[in-house]
Amino acid sequence: MIMTMWFTEWFGIWGWLIALAIGLAINMPLFIWVRLRRHLTIWACFMAAFFGVVYWMIHPIFYFALFTFFISGNLLTKYRKKDKKDIQDKFEKGGERDTSQVLANGLGGLIFASAHLLIFVFTDNVILSNAFIFASIATIATVTADTWGTEIGILSNDQPYWILNLTKKVERGTSGGVSPKGTLAALLGAVIVALLVLLIEIFWKNPIPASTTWQIYLFIPITAIIGFVGALIDSFLGATIQGFFRCQVCNKGTEKRIHCKEPTKIIRGQEWFRNDHVNFLSSFLAGLIAFGLGCFGFLL
């Protein structure tokens, strides 16, 4: 072990135990709250709590990014819930988030954070270690941007534009549909995550080990842009490979396989490629972009 973990540095030899206790103490009330608000199913709650504690133990900076995603996503989902009801009928899943949704949103960031941890602990390669931090932050920025974009975008009264052809309009709630409001919200969501990480970075004596500080101040804002691009990739995948179906009874477009109690017919994309796959893949791709740029930037 070349580098010491943050909790050992902070609390000494039993630091991991103290950090774990703090992590659990922060997470438990949070997950009781979201469960009471019916934001997650019980199993999804356990999985999200597990993600929260693991992110926290790797480094609180990841946890705070995830926390921003989680709380803002929860609040925005509940925001003007009644106005979203008819649109949500189009989505494969509505209301309580399940385990595969938690996995789709949390796994990408965890893979990059874990990669950072391995590099950080077992090697002295600062470039790779930092590039994985940016990858993880960009991944979380992407899922945040996507959630903000969706939850605000579906409130727009105007029909969204088709991402593959911006002169064409599609039904509200269609995956691959983009609106000015939703796009702006997506950008804001990504900026909020990056801004929070930047503030922690400034006020908490440089938790990211870098050769020079300017690289961090430059790269954290770049993760916001990558997060926004990730949300656009999400819409693009939603318009292309994600399965989209049409109800044979009421003729509405939907992500559901069953509508009006009858099986729907596929009209676009791959039948097995669902919204959860799109979320995971787009955020993971954004992470890879951030990783590549991070490596490149730190080599300069």
Ligand SMILES: [Zn+2]
């Ligand atoms: Zn129907």
